[in-house]
Amino acid sequence: xxxxxxxxxxxxxFFAFLALLIIPQTRMPIQVFVQRLISFSPSxxxxxxxxxxxxxxxxxxxxxxxxxxxxxxxxxxxxxxxxATWCPPCVAEMPSFQKLYxxxxxxxxxxxxxSEKPEKIMSFMTKNSYSLPIFLQTYEAPKKLESSVxxxxxxxxxxxxxxxxxxxxxxxxxxxMRALLDQLLSK
Numbered sequence: 001x002x003x004x005x006x007x008x009x010x011x012x013x014f015f016a017f018l019a020l021l022i023i024p025q026t027r028m029p030i031q032v033f034v035q036r037l038i039s040f041s042p043s044x045x046x047x048x049x050x051x052x053x054x055x056x057x058x059x060x061x062x063x064x065x066x067x068x069x070x071x072x073x074x075x076x077x078x079x080x081x082x083x084a085t086w087c088p089p090c091v092a093e094m095p096s097f098q099k100l101y102x103x104x105x106x107x108x109x110x111x112x113x114x115s116e117k118p119e120k121i122m123s124f125m126t127k128n129s130y131s132l133p134i135f136l137q138t139y140e141a142p143k144k145l146e147s148s149v150x151x152x153x154x155x156x157x158x159x160x161x162x163x164x165x166x167x168x169x170x171x172x173x174x175x176x177m178r179a180l181l182d183q184l185l186s187k
Contacts, residue, residue, distance in 0.1 A: 068135065
């Protein structure tokens with residue numbers, strides 16, 4: 001038995017890892033861990049690629065049922081993140097967003113937009129001790145903020161320029177991102 005184990009240890013580990021990926025209870029944490037390992041700072045769009053958001057008319061609903069219109073963020077720096085609790089890359093980037101929100105929550109308008117049921121979202125937020133502002137998408141987003149990929153995050157300047165349009169997980173609490181926010185807030 002021991003010679004067999006010595007000879008095949010890498011195959012055994014590989015199949016054990018595959019088995020863990022098949023089991024739903026272990027698959028999500030593994031995927032989240034891997035996403036965090038490969039997440040880098042989001043990429044700023046070049047000035048020639050940036051679009052200007054003109055249409056801010058977008059009705060959203062807070063978890064408490066209160067209606068909010070995105071137009072309240074016109075003239076402000078805003079971050080809009082489309083996400084879901086079942087999406088490993090979305091879950092992977094949440095801790096970095098929480099740290100960013102803890103620092104910039106009173107200077108930048110944050111929108112974490114989902115289509116999931118409020119009960120599921122509240123349970124997820126409580127379990128992870130997140131205090132991010134969550135909004136339920138009841139109407140379609142403005143055309144320039146539409147995406148079919150989760151997560152997708154937009155950083156919008158005070159003038160409506162879409163500075164970042166990032167699909168997939170990223171490290172939102174990086175020095176590069178903080179410097180960019182400081183720069184946008186000072187303009």
